[in-house]
Amino acid sequence: MMSTELLSNSQLPVSPFSYYDKVMAKETINGVPVSDDPIEAWADEAERGLAVEQLRKRGRRPLAAGPSEVVPVRMDATLLAGLAARADRDHISRSEAIRAAVRAWLDATA
Structure with a gap:
């Protein structure tokens, strides 16, 4: 049976985000925790503007000069x-x- 008791002010977290900040907001890169400092530096860099030629290309390599289209095919x-x-x-x-x-x-x- 679920309790219907209300929490007193002393039982509430200091900040509504304190649980999230301590438990949920663990940013990682390849499983390694990352602090807020490099994340903020990357955000600042992005806000200043990134040189397109310096960005790593992502996604699949193109098949031809233009874009490709996915064509689903059914086979037995x-x-x-x-x-x-x-x-x-x-x-x-x-x-x-x-x-x-x-x-x-x-x-x-x-």
């Missing part, structure tokens, strides 16, 4: 197993194998 278990086996044998990803197959199909019909 047999076709998918064959695709996975061929991709493994050729040491490429399933996506690379599908692109190679589509290119070969387009070249054959040209």
Whole structure:
């Protein structure tokens, strides 16, 4: 059964954020705790403006000069197993194998 007693002022945290600050707000980078000092320095740097050429590129590398589009494809278990086996044998990803197959199909019909 849940208690319906109210907390007295002496039982309340000093700050509504004190629990969060002590327990929840442990920022980490790769599992290593980071203090507020470097975080504030990074925020100050970002507010001053970052040079685009200095930023690390993120995400997948482009396939071509322009943006790519994701095209979902349904396959039965047999076709998918064959695709996975061929991709493994050729040491490429399933996506690379599908692109190679589509290119070969387009070249054959040209």
